[in-house]
Amino acid sequence: MRLLIALLLVLGLAGLAFLAGRARGERMAVAAAGGNSRLGTIHSRPVHHGAYVALLALAPALIVLAGWSLIGDRFVEGQLIGTLAPAEQPASRNDRQALMNEVRGLVSGDLPTAFNPLAARLAPAYAAASANADLLAGALAVALLCAGGLWGYSRLRPDFRARNRVERLVRAVLLLTSVVAILTTFGIVLSLIFESIRFFRLVSPVEFLTGLQWSPQTALRADQVGASGAFGAVPLFWGTIFIGAIIAMAVAIPLGLLSAIYLTQYADPRLRRWLKPMLELLAGVPTVVYGFFAALTVAPLVRSLAVALGMTDASSDSALAAGLVMGIMIVPFVSSMADDALTAVPSSMRDGSLAMGATMSETVKKVMVPAALPGIVGGVLLAVSRAIGETMIVVMAAGLAANLTANPFSSVTTVTTQIVALLTGDQEFDSAKTLSAFALGLVLFIMTLILNIYALAVVKRYREAYE
Amino acid sequence: MTALAAPLAERGPTDWTSTEMTQRIARRYRAERNFRRLGLLALLVAASFLAFLLFTIVRDGWTGFQRSEARLEVVFDPAVLGVDPAAVGRAGGDRLLATADYPALLLATAAQLGPAADTLSDAAWLDLRETLQADPTLLGQRATIWVPVRSSIDLLAKGKFDLSAPSDSRGVSDEEVADWRWLERENRLRTGFNGAFISGADSTEPELAGIGGAALGSLFTLAITIAIAFPLGVLSAVWLEEFAPRGWLADVIELSINNLAAVPSIIFGLLGLAFFLNIAGLPRSSPLVGGITLALMIMPVIVIAARVAIKSVPPSIRDAALGIGASPLQVVFHHVLPLALPGIMTGTIIGIARALGETAPLLLIGMRAFVTDVPQGVTQSATVLPMQVFLWSDDVQRGFVEKTSAAILILLVILIAMNSLAIYLRNRFERRW
Numbered sequence: 001m002r003l004l005i006a007l008l009l010v011l012g013l014a015g016l017a018f019l020a021g022r023a024r025g026e027r028m029a030v031a032a033a034g035g036n037s038r039l040g041t042i043h044s045r046p047v048h049h050g051a052y053v054a055l056l057a058l059a060p061a062l063i064v065l066a067g068w069s070l071i072g073d074r075f076v077e078g079q080l081i082g083t084l085a086p087a088e089q090p091a092s093r094n095d096r097q098a099l100m101n102e103v104r105g106l107v108s109g110d111l112p113t114a115f116n117p118l119a120a121r122l123a124p125a126y127a128a129a130s131a132n133a134d135l136l137a138g139a140l141a142v143a144l145l146c147a148g149g150l151w152g153y154s155r156l157r158p159d160f161r162a163r164n165r166v167e168r169l170v171r172a173v174l175l176l177t178s179v180v181a182i183l184t185t186f187g188i189v190l191s192l193i194f195e196s197i198r199f200f201r202l203v204s205p206v207e208f209l210t211g212l213q214w215s216p217q218t219a220l221r222a223d224q225v226g227a228s229g230a231f232g233a234v235p236l237f238w239g240t241i242f243i244g245a246i247i248a249m250a251v252a253i254p255l256g257l258l259s260a261i262y263l264t265q266y267a268d269p270r271l272r273r274w275l276k277p278m279l280e281l282l283a284g285v286p287t288v289v290y291g292f293f294a295a296l297t298v299a300p301l302v303r304s305l306a307v308a309l310g311m312t313d314a315s316s317d318s319a320l321a322a323g324l325v326m327g328i329m330i331v332p333f334v335s336s337m338a339d340d341a342l343t344a345v346p347s348s349m350r351d352g353s354l355a356m357g358a359t360m361s362e363t364v365k366k367v368m369v370p371a372a373l374p375g376i377v378g379g380v381l382l383a384v385s386r387a388i389g390e391t392m393i394v395v396m397a398a399g400l401a402a403n404l405t406a407n408p409f410s411s412v413t414t415v416t417t418q419i420v421a422l423l424t425g426d427q428e429f430d431s432a433k434t435l436s437a438f439a440l441g442l443v444l445f446i447m448t449l450i451l452n453i454y455a456l457a458v459v460k461r462y463r464e465a466y467e
Numbered sequence: 468m469t470a471l472a473a474p475l476a477e478r479g480p481t482d483w484t485s486t487e488m489t490q491r492i493a494r495r496y497r498a499e500r501n502f503r504r505l506g507l508l509a510l511l512v513a514a515s516f517l518a519f520l521l522f523t524i525v526r527d528g529w530t531g532f533q534r535s536e537a538r539l540e541v542v543f544d545p546a547v548l549g550v551d552p553a554a555v556g557r558a559g560g561d562r563l564l565a566t567a568d569y570p571a572l573l574l575a576t577a578a579q580l581g582p583a584a585d586t587l588s589d590a591a592w593l594d595l596r597e598t599l600q601a602d603p604t605l606l607g608q609r610a611t612i613w614v615p616v617r618s619s620i621d622l623l624a625k626g627k628f629d630l631s632a633p634s635d636s637r638g639v640s641d642e643e644v645a646d647w648r649w650l651e652r653e654n655r656l657r658t659g660f661n662g663a664f665i666s667g668a669d670s671t672e673p674e675l676a677g678i679g680g681a682a683l684g685s686l687f688t689l690a691i692t693i694a695i696a697f698p699l700g701v702l703s704a705v706w707l708e709e710f711a712p713r714g715w716l717a718d719v720i721e722l723s724i725n726n727l728a729a730v731p732s733i734i735f736g737l738l739g740l741a742f743f744l745n746i747a748g749l750p751r752s753s754p755l756v757g758g759i760t761l762a763l764m765i766m767p768v769i770v771i772a773a774r775v776a777i778k779s780v781p782p783s784i785r786d787a788a789l790g791i792g793a794s795p796l797q798v799v800f801h802h803v804l805p806l807a808l809p810g811i812m813t814g815t816i817i818g819i820a821r822a823l824g825e826t827a828p829l830l831l832i833g834m835r836a837f838v839t840d841v842p843q844g845v846t847q848s849a850t851v852l853p854m855q856v857f858l859w860s861d862d863v864q865r866g867f868v869e870k871t872s873a874a875i876l877i878l879l880v881i882l883i884a885m886n887s888l889a890i891y892l893r894n895r896f897e898r899r900w
Contacts, residue, residue: 163794167794167795167796170796171706171710171796173702174702174703174705174706174710175706175710177698177699177702177703177706178702178703178706178707178711178720179720180699180703180766181703181720181723181724181727181766181767181770182719182720182723184723184727184738184763184766185723185726185727187738187742188730188734188735188737188738191737191738191741191742192734192737192741194741195741254509255509255512255513256509257509258505258506258508258509258510259506259509259510259513261506262503262506262507262509262510263510265506266503266506266507275510275514277890278513278514278517279510279513280886281517281883281886282513282516282517284820284824284882284883284886285517285520285824285879285882286823286824286825286826286853286856286878286882287824287826287827288824288826288853288854288856288857288860289520289524289824289856289875289878289879290520291857291860292856292857292860292871292875293520293523293524295860296523296860296868297519297520297523328513328516331513332513359495359496359498359499360499360502360503361498361499361501361502361503362495362498362499364502365502382729385729386729386731388731389730389731389732389733389734390731391731391732391733391826391827391830392826392827392857395827395830396857396860416731416733416827419733419737419831420733420827420830420831423740423830423831424830424831424835437737438737438741441733441734441737444731444733444734445730445731445734448729448730448731449726449730452725452726452729453726456725
């Protein structure tokens with residue numbers, strides 16, 4: 001809260017610095033014009049002078065405040081613990097954290113009374129110390145702000161290149177925002193690899209990648225090391241491929257491809273105007289809605305179908321229900337990829353075939369689809385990558401039992417289902433069970449990455465072939 | 468066929484009127500018609516699936532906006548409430564009214580419902596308190612108020628049970644049916660608009676649960692998402708399109724963005740869990756962490772849309788601005804960006820709609836917490852609309868089915884509105900050069 005006030009104060013002062021710099025710029029400009037009210041020839045516009053002063057004022061103050069918000073509290077905490085007699089000092093890091101949490105709760109008023117008498121004693125000292133420290137940091141920030149602002153202000157001259165300096169900084173900021181994408185990728189890769197390595201210290205990668213038994217429920221005693229359940233992930237990989245790449249694609253490829261052909265070759269513009277948004281609407285429905293629909297409406301239908309077919313052990317969370325709904329979800333995606341691929345086929349090929357007397361369907365089947373095949377295949381691969389990463393439908397409609405079966409009416413589980421199941425129950429930190437979710441995430445990330453890179457390369461090569 | 472198989476030189480002109488040829492043409496035209504029908508059929512299958520989905524959700528969901536209430540004749544007896552009437556008028560009287568013993572009053576009043584006394588919702592006393600707080604002069608007076616009933620009675624009143632089925636398989640007990648019949652006979656039951664559903668937060672009781680808390684959580688989360696993703700996305704698109712020197716850095720950034728756009732959303736949840744919660748120590752289940760995670764997820768969408776929009780601004784605009792002395796940054800911020808803004812907004816709205824419907828990454832950072840309070844800030848525990856749908860769909864109580872569908876309806880209406888806005892912006896403001 002105090003930090004927020006300091007931030008607002010700093011921003012306000014920087015605003016004043018901007019106004020002062022701009023006013024000086026305007027005065028210089030008027031002076032250069034020989035006292036006329038028109039702007040004369042100075043190197044930079046007044047607004048650049050203002051921005052230059054404001055940036056010089058703001059940058060050091062913001063750095064101080066940001067640094068303080070990161071380490072300030074820990075600093076105060078260390079000081080406070082240091083004042084305690086050695087016997088009273090918390091033994092472990094956890095104790096210390098619990099104590100400080102209680103102290104903070106008391107100070108902020110979230111906790112009405114203290115359980116630990118030590119916390120009650122420390123609370124007033126903590127409040128005072130942190131208020132003092134915050135005040136100090138705020139004062140330092142404001143002092144730096146004034147110094148920076150004054151220095152910048154003193155540098156303003158009619159021929160001062162304020163604009164170039166300001167623009168160089170803005171371009172640096174632009175570059176920094178672009179680097180966020182790299183940092184995110186790195187963050188993902190590092191966090192997945194880091195936690196996966198910890199997992200592979202407990203379970204061998206060979207067992208993880210080739211084992212046929214998956215039961216992550218670990219031993220009775222939490223402190224047992226190595227006595228974990230079985231972590232053979234093959235049934236999960238199979239379930240993921242079975243639902244996402246086989247059943248869902250069996251629905252999505254014919255429906256998506258045929259509707260793309262109909263929309264691009266046959267539909268008259270009026271019909272197209274209605275049908276295309278409908279497909280887009282299908283793509284805009286949140287996956288949790290599909291999941292709810294799959295679990296509540298489709299799964300019972302599939303189950304009664306299985307019973308009607310004479311299956312006695314029909315599962316109510318069958319692979320078929322999840323795969324069917326996932327396939328429908330993917331249809332717009334396949335359709336728009338196929339649409340792009342078909343429209344990229346040069347119209348001379350289509351016209352040539354039609355001019356030879358082939359019907360439209362013959363042209364589509366014998367000329368356009370073969371010509372567009374690389375694009376279509378690339379689109380299908382992207383769709384597969386999306387299907388195997390899809391989470392909510394399988395969490396809600398597929399099961400948790402890791403079965404290695406090809407029966408669509410029985411229950412299988414997927415990588416994403418297991419990640420959610422492993423991480424949303426009671427988490428035991430550093431247990432093989434929790435860490436295995438990151439290893440599964442790593443496998444999923446690598447699988448989708450390979451599919452994406454390959455598919456994008458295929459699509460790109462295909463587009464270039466016809467351009 | 469033999470005529471066609473022969474070498475061209477020996478072949479006479481094709482006799483198109485022969486039976487062989489007319490049959491062949493008829494066959495080809497038939498195949499053409501069938502193929503065409505097949506394409507239409509594929510579209511109709513997709514459309515009917517969508518229609519079926521919307522139909523079941525509207526059918527199950529529209530009753531979620533209603534709730535059944537029972538009529539009670541209440542005497543606000545100060546003795547039962549444990550309130551001194553003289554003290555109410557003085558300072559602190561409001562507090563007295565807020566903390567009075569309403570459950571006891573409800574217990575005493577419910578007796579008038581005879582056999583159906585236990586059909587009132589557990590939280591019905593809140594309505595008594597609300598009535599008295601709104602009008603303190605009612606103390607000691609008689610009033611008629613309507614209070615919510617239990618979910619099973621509510622569902623009976625809405626006709627959700629098949630009463631012809633045997634009592635052990637229809638999901639509702641004989642006593643409850645009798646209670647409901649009694650209430651109907653005595654004309655003490657009405658079904659009205661459920662305001663608590665719109666404004667309230669989650670509850671373990673279906674008749675009290677609302678989506679207000681989740682909607683506010685969504686709002687907080689999206690505010691964080693927009694505040695981060697929009698500037699980052701647009702600025703990095705500007706850098707990539709206008710300033711990036713050809714070289715490895717631009718290539719790496721471009722590759723990262725294209726890959727991030729296709730990374731499964733749950734992976735972002737793992738990043739949020741490992742980095743923002745475990746390393747940075749940000750508060751679990753909070754809109755802050757959810758918003759940052761979703762911002763990283765939709766940033767590539769915004770970057771890609773913004774790059775396309777910036778690229779479509781013709782170079783002549785840039786040349787003209789440069790020609791009259793604008794600096795490269797002035798060219799971009801004064802001329803290119805305003806012209807590209809419709810395209811950028813379209814992409815941003817589509818990205819935000821995706822963030823609004825997203826559930827999986829938020830599951831991993833703990834936004835599935837059961838939150839009975841409307842969140843007050845971005846660092847407190849909260850849940851979001853799609854997560855509320857997920858949580859309710861998991862609940863075994865039958866009353867939550869209609870609540871889930873009703874929440875989905877609200878979510879879909881918001882999403883369709885956002886997507887329509889995006890399409891409108893695209894059609895209205897996008898210029899073809």
